[in-house]
Amino acid sequence: MVSAQSMMATALACLAFSVAPVAATTYSMVKEYYGSSFFNEWTFYNNYDNLTNGDVTYVSAQNATAYQLAYVDTATNHAIIKVDNTSTVVYDNKRNSVRITSVDSFGVGSLWVADMYHVPYGCSVWPAWWSQAPLWPQGGEIDTFEGINTNTQNQMSLHTETGCTAVSQNQTSTLVASTNCSYAANSDQGCIVTDPSTASYGAGFASSGGGAFVTEMASTGISIWFFQRSQIPSSLSGNGSIIDTSTFGVPVANWPSTGCNIAQFFQPQNLIFDITLCGDSFTADGATWNSTCSGICYNNWVMGNGTDYNNAYFEVGYVRVFSTEGTNTVVSPTTSASGSSSTTSGSSTSSSSSVGLIHGGFWMTATVLVLVGLFSSALFTLA
Ligand SMILES: *[C@@H]1O[C@H](CO)[C@@H](O)[C@H](O)[C@H]1NC(C)=O
Ligand SMILES: *[C@@H]1O[C@H](CO)[C@@H](O)[C@H](O)[C@H]1NC(C)=O
Ligand SMILES: *[C@@H]1O[C@H](CO)[C@@H](O)[C@H](O)[C@H]1NC(C)=O
Ligand SMILES: *[C@@H]1O[C@H](CO)[C@@H](O)[C@H](O)[C@H]1NC(C)=O
Ligand SMILES: *[C@@H]1O[C@H](CO)[C@@H](O)[C@H](O)[C@H]1NC(C)=O
Ligand SMILES: *[C@@H]1O[C@H](CO)[C@@H](O)[C@H](O)[C@H]1NC(C)=O
Ligand SMILES: *[C@@H]1O[C@H](CO)[C@@H](O)[C@H](O)[C@H]1NC(C)=O
Ligand SMILES: *[C@@H]1O[C@H](CO)[C@@H](O)[C@H](O)[C@H]1NC(C)=O
Numbered sequence: 001m002v003s004a005q006s007m008m009a010t011a012l013a014c015l016a017f018s019v020a021p022v023a024a025t026t027y028s029m030v031k032e033y034y035g036s037s038f039f040n041e042w043t044f045y046n047n048y049d050n051l052t053n054g055d056v057t058y059v060s061a062q063n064a065t066a067y068q069l070a071y072v073d074t075a076t077n078h079a080i081i082k083v084d085n086t087s088t089v090v091y092d093n094k095r096n097s098v099r100i101t102s103v104d105s106f107g108v109g110s111l112w113v114a115d116m117y118h119v120p121y122g123c124s125v126w127p128a129w130w131s132q133a134p135l136w137p138q139g140g141e142i143d144t145f146e147g148i149n150t151n152t153q154n155q156m157s158l159h160t161e162t163g164c165t166a167v168s169q170n171q172t173s174t175l176v177a178s179t180n181c182s183y184a185a186n187s188d189q190g191c192i193v194t195d196p197s198t199a200s201y202g203a204g205f206a207s208s209g210g211g212a213f214v215t216e217m218a219s220t221g222i223s224i225w226f227f228q229r230s231q232i233p234s235s236l237s238g239n240g241s242i243i244d245t246s247t248f249g250v251p252v253a254n255w256p257s258t259g260c261n262i263a264q265f266f267q268p269q270n271l272i273f274d275i276t277l278c279g280d281s282f283t284a285d286g287a288t289w290n291s292t293c294s295g296i297c298y299n300n301w302v303m304g305n306g307t308d309y310n311n312a313y314f315e316v317g318y319v320r321v322f323s324t325e326g327t328n329t330v331v332s333p334t335t336s337a338s339g340s341s342s343t344t345s346g347s348s349t350s351s352s353s354s355v356g357l358i359h360g361g362f363w364m365t366a367t368v369l370v371l372v373g374l375f376s377s378a379l380f381t382l383a
Contacts, residue, residue, distance in 0.1 A: 006381035025246040025323035038079040045099035054276030056097035082313035105268035115317035117210035121202040123293035124301040131269035139267030147201040155198035167259030193253035223251035
């Protein structure tokens, strides 16, 4: 027997569900980039950096292998993605580096984990682990990890069309530099959250054994967790194919759907690793550059024998992608129903992914400086 009252309650619950979906917290693994097959399903950019104007040539897959700039270390099974640190670069030439984009993309309801032991750092070095949709800014961009020079903290951000803002953020970081995610606002700095942990970037990341970056793109919001190695939750370290984000605690950065309709502003994301050198008003910008480095970015760092780049590498344990349990959010170019030829999936991924940029250069340092100021005054107040 079902009472009218409970039927009414059920009907209301269903209505509520259809209007505002409850956060899904359980995900199952649908894709793994790991070990000897790590590099199998990525497109190498194979062009000089015409996206952020850095002083690098992003090599082809063939040259990445030939020059050992993207390879799997057979001793550890870790993937290495690096800047050339063995060639001498003379004036007007660029230094070789790597930019790779996943062939598949991953829709709303996805979560991805990058387990890393080392991230690139050093003067002139600008690395990122991020994602974007082929159509930018329409399909959105999520910057999970972005660092610069010898800074010590990871910077996270979203970039979207106008209408997406960061409100009611339920996150551990209080370092919020900007809340308008629109590419048209504030010179496309995005809505930025900085990780307070100095284990989240640079030498501090490496010395604590690295860690895991988790990016959740749910209809209820986008969240990023960073766990340094000693704090990786058991459902991740245990290698399980099912994970439950409700066991992860409050994320370090969070953009709830309250201020940003995720389904409207985000389309399936291609995952990207890249490392550029100098480039767009970033290291070249006086404030950014001078906050941790000196000299002239290209002349004093990129040129020369490359020993300055011994730390300019990603060492990746694995990248795994999960879908909300019971769904499959993987979008493969070969299975997409576009009707056009799908045999050039690799190159179409490459060309489409070249549309967007990773942004926020100037603002990142502005943020860091402001935060340093805040910290200093906080310390001053305490003292
Ligand atoms: C970058 O270069 C590639 C290869 O020449 C080209 O397809 C792409 O349109 C260029 N992108 C920009 C933003 O100039
Ligand atoms: C590899 O690098 C060499 C030397 O820089 C260049 O001439 C060649 O075009 C590259 N090959 C590919 C396939 O990118
Ligand atoms: C965000 O920036 C865009 C572009 O400048 C602007 O149109 C919009 O009103 C801004 N949103 C908020 C909430 O300020
Ligand atoms: C995790 O999975 C990889 C293969 O995906 C396997 O090689 C490794 O041994 C596993 N680690 C643990 C702790 O089970
Ligand atoms: C913030 O998130 C945590 C779990 O991630 C949840 O327990 C808590 O209720 C949330 N707080 C608010 C104000 O939504
Ligand atoms: C760094 O600061 C010095 C001294 O203020 C200035 O001369 C120099 O131009 C700045 N560097 C850059 C790249 O702007
Ligand atoms: C590389 O160049 C730097 C600066 O010019 C120099 O100090 C260093 O000894 C060189 N290293 C090698 C291995 O040639
Ligand atoms: C280049 O960097 C790697 C670490 O990424 C290091 O093992 C190697 O010794 C460096 N090569 C030179 C010539 O310094």
